Structures are given as structure tokens and as C-alpha cells.
Amino acid sequence: MSEVDLELTGRAVEIALAAGAGDAEAYAERSSGTEVRVHGGEIESLTATAQRGVGVRAWIEGRAGYAYGTDLTDDGLREIGSAAAAAAKISDRDEHAAPPVPAGEPEPLDGLRDEGLEAWDGERKAALTLAVEAAAKAADPRVRGVEQAVYADSQELVAVSSSAGIAASYEATSCFSYAYALASDSEGTRTGLGFGLGRGPDELDPEAIGAEAAERSTSLLGASKPPSCACPVVFDQAVAASFAGTIASMLGADAAQRGRSPFADRLGEEIASPALQLRDDGRDPAGLRSAPVDGEGLPHRVTDLIAGGRLKTYLHDSYTARRAGTESTGSAGRGSYRAPPSVSASNLVVEDGEDDREALLAAAGEGILVQEVVGLHSGVPVSGTFSVGASGHRISDGSVAEPLAEFTIAGELVSMLTAVQRVGRESRWVPFGGSVRTPLLLLAELTVSGA
Amino acid sequence: MSEELLAPELATRALERALARGGEFAEVFCEERATLTIGLEETRVERVRTGRERGAGLRVVSGEVTHFAHVDGLAEEDLLAAAEAASSALADGRTEPVPVPAAAAAPGQAIEIPPAEVDDASKAELLRGLDQHARERGSAVSAVIGSYGEERRRVAVANSEGTHATDDRTRVRLGAQAVARRNGEAETGHETLGGHRGFELVAEQAAGVGERAADRALTMLDAGPAPAGTMPVVVGGGFGGVLFHEMTGHGLEADHVQKGASVYEGRIGESVAEPLLTAYDDGRLPNEWGTEGIDDEGTPMQRTAVIEEGQLRSFLYDLLRARKDGVSSTGNGRRESFRHLPIPRMTNTYIAPGDADPEAMISEVKRGFYAVAFAGGQVEPATGDFVFGVSEGYLIEDGRPTRPCKGATLIGNGLEALRAIDAVGSDFEMKTGFCGKGGQSVPVGTGQGHVRIRELTVGGTSL
Numbered sequence A: 001m002s003e004v005d006l007e008l009t010g011r012a013v014e015i016a017l018a019a020g021a022g023d024a025e026a027y028a029e030r031s032s033g034t035e036v037r038v039h040g041g042e043i044e045s046l047t048a049t050a051q052r053g054v055g056v057r058a059w060i061e062g063r064a065g066y067a068y069g070t071d072l073t074d075d076g077l078r079e080i081g082s083a084a085a086a087a088a089k090i091s092d093r094d095e096h097a098a099p100p101v102p103a104g105e106p107e108p109l110d111g112l113r114d115e116g117l118e119a120w121d122g123e124r125k126a127a128l129t130l131a132v133e134a135a136a137k138a139a140d141p142r143v144r145g146v147e148q149a150v151y152a153d154s155q156e157l158v159a160v161s162s163s164a165g166i167a168a169s170y171e172a173t174s175c176f177s178y179a180y181a182l183a184s185d186s187e188g189t190r191t192g193l194g195f196g197l198g199r200g201p202d203e204l205d206p207e208a209i210g211a212e213a214a215e216r217s218t219s220l221l222g223a224s225k226p227p228s229c230a231c232p233v234v235f236d237q238a239v240a241a242s243f244a245g246t247i248a249s250m251l252g253a254d255a256a257q258r259g260r261s262p263f264a265d266r267l268g269e270e271i272a273s274p275a276l277q278l279r280d281d282g283r284d285p286a287g288l289r290s291a292p293v294d295g296e297g298l299p300h301r302v303t304d305l306i307a308g309g310r311l312k313t314y315l316h317d318s319y320t321a322r323r324a325g326t327e328s329t330g331s332a333g334r335g336s337y338r339a340p341p342s343v344s345a346s347n348l349v350v351e352d353g354e355d356d357r358e359a360l361l362a363a364a365g366e367g368i369l370v371q372e373v374v375g376l377h378s379g380v381p382v383s384g385t386f387s388v389g390a391s392g393h394r395i396s397d398g399s400v401a402e403p404l405a406e407f408t409i410a411g412e413l414v415s416m417l418t419a420v421q422r423v424g425r426e427s428r429w430v431p432f433g434g435s436v437r438t439p440l441l442l443l444a445e446l447t448v449s450g451a
Numbered sequence B: 001m002s003e004e005l006l007a008p009e010l011a012t013r014a015l016e017r018a019l020a021r022g023g024e025f026a027e028v029f030c031e032e033r034a035t036l037t038i039g040l041e042e043t044r045v046e047r048v049r050t051g052r053e054r055g056a057g058l059r060v061v062s063g064e065v066t067h068f069a070h071v072d073g074l075a076e077e078d079l080l081a082a083a084e085a086a087s088s089a090l091a092d093g094r095t096e097p098v099p100v101p102a103a104a105a106a107p108g109q110a111i112e113i114p115p116a117e118v119d120d121a122s123k124a125e126l127l128r129g130l131d132q133h134a135r136e137r138g139s140a141v142s143a144v145i146g147s148y149g150e151e152r153r154r155v156a157v158a159n160s161e162g163t164h165a166t167d168d169r170t171r172v173r174l175g176a177q178a179v180a181r182r183n184g185e186a187e188t189g190h191e192t193l194g195g196h197r198g199f200e201l202v203a204e205q206a207a208g209v210g211e212r213a214a215d216r217a218l219t220m221l222d223a224g225p226a227p228a229g230t231m232p233v234v235v236g237g238g239f240g241g242v243l244f245h246e247m248t249g250h251g252l253e254a255d256h257v258q259k260g261a262s263v264y265e266g267r268i269g270e271s272v273a274e275p276l277l278t279a280y281d282d283g284r285l286p287n288e289w290g291t292e293g294i295d296d297e298g299t300p301m302q303r304t305a306v307i308e309e310g311q312l313r314s315f316l317y318d319l320l321r322a323r324k325d326g327v328s329s330t331g332n333g334r335r336e337s338f339r340h341l342p343i344p345r346m347t348n349t350y351i352a353p354g355d356a357d358p359e360a361m362i363s364e365v366k367r368g369f370y371a372v373a374f375a376g377g378q379v380e381p382a383t384g385d386f387v388f389g390v391s392e393g394y395l396i397e398d399g400r401p402t403r404p405c406k407g408a409t410l411i412g413n414g415l416e417a418l419r420a421i422d423a424v425g426s427d428f429e430m431k432t433g434f435c436g437k438g439g440q441s442v443p444v445g446t447g448q449g450h451v452r453i454r455e456l457t458v459g460g461t462s463l
Helices: A002-018 A074-090 A115-119 A122-139 A206-218 A237-250 A253-257 A318-324 A357-364 A413-418 B008-018 B076-087 B120-135 B206-221 B238-247 B254-258 B319-325 B358-363 B414-419
Strands: A023-039 A042-060 A063-069 A143-162 A167-185 A188-198 A229-235 A278-281 A302-307 A347-350 A367-374 A385-396 A399-412 A420-423 A428-430 A435-438 A441-449 B025-041 B044-062 B065-072 B141-159 B164-182 B185-195 B229-235 B279-282 B303-308 B348-351 B367-380 B385-397 B400-406 B408-413 B421-424 B429-437 B440-448 B451-459
Touching: A002 A023, A002 A042, A002 A074, A002 A143, A002 A167, A023 A122, A042 A074, A042 A122, A042 B076, A063 A074, A074 B044, A074 B120, A122 A143, A122 A167, A122 A206, A143 A206, A167 A206, A188 A206, A229 A237, A229 A357, A237 A253, A237 A278, A237 A347, A237 A367, A237 A413, A237 A428, A237 A435, A253 A318, A357 A367, A357 A399, A357 A420, A357 A441, A367 A399, A385 B385, A385 B408, A399 A413, A399 B385, A399 B408, A399 B451, A413 A420, A441 B451, B008 B025, B008 B044, B008 B076, B008 B141, B025 B076, B025 B120, B044 B076, B044 B120, B065 B076, B120 B141, B120 B164, B120 B206, B141 B206, B164 B206, B185 B206, B185 B385, B185 B429, B206 B385, B206 B400, B238 B348, B238 B367, B238 B385, B238 B414, B238 B429, B238 B440, B238 B451, B254 B319, B358 B400, B367 B408, B385 B414, B408 B414, B414 B421
Parallel strands: A042 B065, A063 B044, A229 A367, A347 A435, B229 B367, B348 B440
Antiparallel strands: A023 A042, A023 A143, A042 A063, A143 A167, A167 A188, A229 A441, A278 A302, A278 A347, A367 A385, A385 A399, A399 A441, A420 A441, A428 A435, B025 B044, B025 B141, B044 B065, B141 B164, B164 B185, B229 B451, B279 B303, B279 B348, B367 B385, B385 B400, B385 B408, B408 B451, B421 B451, B429 B440
């Protein structure tokens, strides 16, 4: 199938060159999938999705432009190619703007497709989603409902070609399911999210997803505000992943080169506790952003970002690498054919430490276990300071105590990295902050603002 | 782009196919979207991107279940394929749709200069001017990022009950982000201007947008740590409206209410705020960012009083949720694109002007916090708990805003904070934003004058 797509991207490149581009790259995406939403023991909606589109980057003497469209006929491709060339002409010249140079044949990568997905028809997927909801309700009588239980999957084909000799394609499948449970008691309502993800639905455990949603909502019932203080904090995996994603976006070379990152000009310096090891892994099939190549067709790889407490490298695409006189780390991310590639992490991995959860809590002594943060996605400014809403539990005498909500944690990203004291060993893939695998983290101190 | 998006005969055939295996209601939504975005960073025009998409979403409603499929392309074979996919799981008879009539075009907004008719080079020039004006505000301004965006979105929606309506929507937006640096400290300032309007909205505004972003960044360079604790909070006009959008607006969307996931469930007619507070959702405000002729189900946009003199008056409905409650849609069935199902969404949501003098509202506060601009916010409608990042805020001491504060967050509960509003200013301003919900992003307007909240938690680093 991907032969067809490479033929399409190759044709799109030829047409763009004929339309006036000096160099051109075409990225094509075809995907199909299903989504099931369930509420109150009934199916709420069943969606069949189908998408196809092409995005073309054109370069004309150091000027770059981008155009995309859904019309894949030769006429449609001509319109896209001309629009990309026209876009390049109104850009300003940038000496580093040029098509990526092929970096050898990318190594094939197995395990991106679950062949079992096709054996799942709509009825089975609906049954799985209903089972997630039922599991949440059955787990605890205080779960009065599930706001939404969702299952979604997709199969996608990606191809990218360029006039500089790039030609790569791959196919992948993925799926996820989640549920928001609503738990109530006399004092009020709390919500909790449970989730699971994988290459195919056989990897999903509806019981576990439902039970997690139930546990997260019920455990917060009766939550109070902690007093404002500075104290040790333990991040669970979901929270650690959100922060890892924010930090990785600041480790993008574009942010660093353009003075938008608190980590700018810190390459090789000590920026983190030696306990914290962070890498980008674009090749682990368990990470849903894995692929043989990145969004501009250069090989994905494994890149150490923070090791031995030092900043080892920024994440590079071909543009930032050319500008820095280095090699791309295969970090040209692509949300869809509708946007040109830009620097982003593939799968982030926080290396497991040695402590289990109990040991981490015991080491915290008196502090707060943070299980949810909101507001981090709205962006951390150049200064690296952040303040986010949070909920979780008090840690008292080294064990989890009463629930806490409606407080904020505040700090500064760079000093937060040096405050990581211990790293847990129970890691998990989390779809927040991108695609992240992380264990729990113990931070020496953060500012908590509550009552 | 002026040819008919959806011929009535084709719509009828698609709806017949969609209902061939049963279902009570079917709808075809067609869309053509053309966009242009231009970026500027490091004083260079870059990231120039244009796109055109055409596609359709087909849905069939059978009982409580919605079957939906979407497809790229608007040819007959595309629509029939989507109708087939949407109905494939149904097997209970056949329903005849009402033949689709000729389309009724929704009233459009006044567009003096269609953006597509303006030379793209002058749009790039707009950003160069923005950059220059921002940098001229002070030598500490070290970086400026500018963005220009335009979009024309034509939609046509036809359903099995005889609705067939079209809308033609043009939006432009100009944004600036400035970074100021001094002694190793870096601060960011933002400003955006946008509307359901032509190029005339932004043509003369590049300087002002750039300058305001730069001034915010420069002001924040002098900022100290934000206070932590509970205190009176005065929220500024304009962008402050995002607070009402988050802490109250989302809880009024009927899907949350019907799932028992809104704190406003069962409270219509009850007093939820002081009588000084009246608030609307109004999709007809001329040329505003969240304004449209019809919603994405073909219902005309309207002005809905959601709170009148402190009393909760109405939820925000799309067709399906309105049917369930036995009321009419309030024209809030919106979708990001043909790839999404419509759900209840806000349009332009605002607190109506009150009679308080904004300066007096601040001077009555002994010690408090003045939040002028927000970096973003979020709410959990089921509990009403919300959190906001403050990008420009000041400490209020002895009735005067004194030093700027950085890293502040406002956190609280929507029901409590709404009740705690004790003054609404006579000033008024609307601002533009994108609202995310259920994986869909739509343009919304938010607005208000100055609003004072008796007591709210400010999360900062200064204990």
C-alpha cells in the first residue's frame, strides 16, 4: 500500500518543481479509524473516520513555503505545488532554509502495526467501551456515573519524498481508551481519569481502565486545601509526564536558538540532579510516536537529553541542525499533513530509578503526592516559571494520607530539575505531554499555595 | 469559491442513503476551508502556509445513538461513501427524509476588504511593521514573534427534516508575542486582535498590537513574586472575560448538564450570583470572533441570556440535547470541522456592563490582586473547580495597583466565585480566543468590564 503513497508524494514533488519550486518535499497521510463513545450503559456515538491529504514544502533560494490540500488529483497537486511556491516567495531569505539531506537508509522498524486490530469489528469495540464504563461503576458504590467512556483507534500510512532524495514510508496502528468517573458523597463531586493505550485493542484492559477512573475519583472525595507551604512533592506518572513534555519542548533547538528557552546556552552544563535521566526514543514500538523516520523522512533514533545531570543535546530537525552545524536528531514532528514539520520529541523516556512507590513516599516523609495538574498546557513562559492547579494526597509519616485539592504548585523549570531527589521504578506510558514513559519522581521542594 | 457547496438533489440522495437502514434523523455537513497563516520571528517573515480542504460529515441518529462518518472530498461518491459508512451498523427498516429544499443563505457579516483580495506581500509587511513597533518600545525587547492568519470557511448543512442552510465565514487575526530581557531575567507579553471581519480590521493595527505585547513584557520585567493566599481579586476588562467563560460558561453547556457533570444541573431559575450580574452568549454580535450566521447544524445564531440579574436562565443547546430537554436549540451546536460531531459550545460569552466605576472598584480594596491578562485557564465542569494562569497581574495595596507580579495563578470553584462577584464595571471590551473541548477547538469571544471577586485563592511563590 505504501508504494501507492510514495508514488503520490513523488508525483507531488515533480509537480511542485514544475510549478516553480527550486526544491520540494511532499508528505502524504492516509488514515482510517473508529471511535466509540459510551454513556449510561448505552452507546452514544459510533464514528468512522477517513482522512487523506498532502502537504508540500517548497524552497526557492533560501525561502521556504508550505501548502496543503485534500484534492490528490494532478489538478489538486498542481494547486498545492503552486501555492507552496507562492508562499515561499513572500517569505524572507534564511541562509539555513533548505531541504533535508538524506542520512542513509532508515532501519526498518517492526511492531508498529497490530494485525489483530482488523479482527475487531464495531460491536466488539463497543463492548470493550461499555466494559470500561461498567468497570468504573462496579469498582465503588460512590461512583455515581461515568461522564464519558471512549475508545478510539486508527491505522495510518505515511509517505514522504523530496527532490533531495528522501523517500520513506511506513504504516502504523494505535488505539486508546479512557473514562472519566464521577464520584459523589455528601460533600460534593470529584472526577477521575483512567486510561490505557497500545497498538491494538488486545492490549487494552477495560477492567484496569475503569478501576483507575474509579480510584482516582473516589480517593479525592472529601479533599481539603493544604495550607500554603514549601514541602517535598512526589509526582505520579501522569504528572511527571506532563512536566517531562514541557521540559522537552524547551529542549527543542528552535526554542533554544531563538532565545525562547530557559535552557538556551546551557549545552553540556549541569542542569539536573544526577538521579534524572531523560532521553528521546523514536524507535521503541511501545511508544505510540515511534516510526522509522521523522516528519521530514530522516531516521528516528535514541537520543540522550539529560544524563549524569548534564544537558547532552537539544532536539534537532534538519533546519536547526544546519543552523547549529550539527546532525538532526530525527526530531521533526508533524501533527498532520496540514502543518509543516517542527521540532518536537518523539517518545520521551525517564529512566527508571531504584525506589518503589513505598520507598519514595517514605523518603518524602511529610509532603504532597501530586496526582493531577491543570494549566501546564497553556504554556510556560521564557523565564521557566510556572504555577499550575493541582490535586492529590497528603504524605504523612511517609504514607499516603488524606486527599487534597484546589491548590497550586509553583516553581521554576530549571531549578525543578535539580530538585529531583529520587526516581521511582514503576514506569508507565502516558499520553500527556506527548508520548512519555516515566516512573514516579520525588522533588525536594516546591511551593504549594492553598488555604 | 462561489459555486454551490451542496446541491439539494445530491443532499437528498445522501440523506436517503444514510437512512436506508433506519434511524430518525440524518444530516450532511459540507465544508470548504481556505486558510493562510504567516509568521515572523527574528525579524524574518517565515512559516508561510496556505491550505484548502473540502470534506463532509454525515450523521444518522437512531434512538440515543449517533452514527457518524466523515470523508475528504465533496463529490457524490464521497458523500455516498460517508452515508454508507455512517449507516453500516444500522438494521431496522428505512426512513424517508424530507426532500432537501434550496439552501437559505445565512445573513453574513460586513466584510469590507476580503482578505483573499489583498496582496499577500502586504500581509507580510504588516508583520514587519508589528516587529519594528514592538522593538521600538525599549532596548530590553529581545525577541518578537508575529502571526497573521486569515480563513474563509464556507459551510452547508442539510438534514432529513428539511433544513438546508449555508454560511460564509471570513476571519482575520493578528497576534504578537514579545520577550523582554534584563539581567538574566526574561518575560513574555502577548496581544491578539481578531474578528469575523475582513482585512480592514488589522490593516492599521500592526503598530498597536506589537506595542501592547512589548509593553506587557517590559512591565513584567519589573515584576516580583506573586502573593500566595486568599484575597479580593479585581479582574480586568476584555480578556478577563475568559474567567467567566471557564468558571461558568462550560458548566452551562447542555451536554455536561445532561450527564450530571455540571454544578448548574437543576438550578434554572435559582439565584447563582448577586443581582448585579447579567451574562449572555451571543453569536450575533456584529463582526466578533465567535460570531456566525448559523451554527454548524443550521440553527440561526441568537443571543441567549444565561444569567439575568443573578438568576440562572438558560443552558446552551445543540439540536440533540435540546430535543432531550424538550426545548429549542439555542444555536450553540458547533464543530471544529466536518471531521467532528457538533456539540454544545459557546459563541461570544460575556458579562454585561454594570454600573461600578473600575477605578473605585480597585480603590475599595485594602490588599488584593489585580489580574489584567491571562495565559490560559481550565475548568472541571462537574465540580466547578477552575485554574487560571495570570500573565499580567498587580498587587493591590491600600486601594492602588502597586508592583507587578509574575507566576500568579487564580484557583477556585466556579459556583463560589460567581456568588462572590460584588462589583461589575461600566467599562466593556470583547477579546478573541480558541476554546478546546472534547478534542475540538473553535473560535470564541469573551468579554466583560472590570469585575471584582470578594475572595479568591491566588497561587504564587511568595508565602
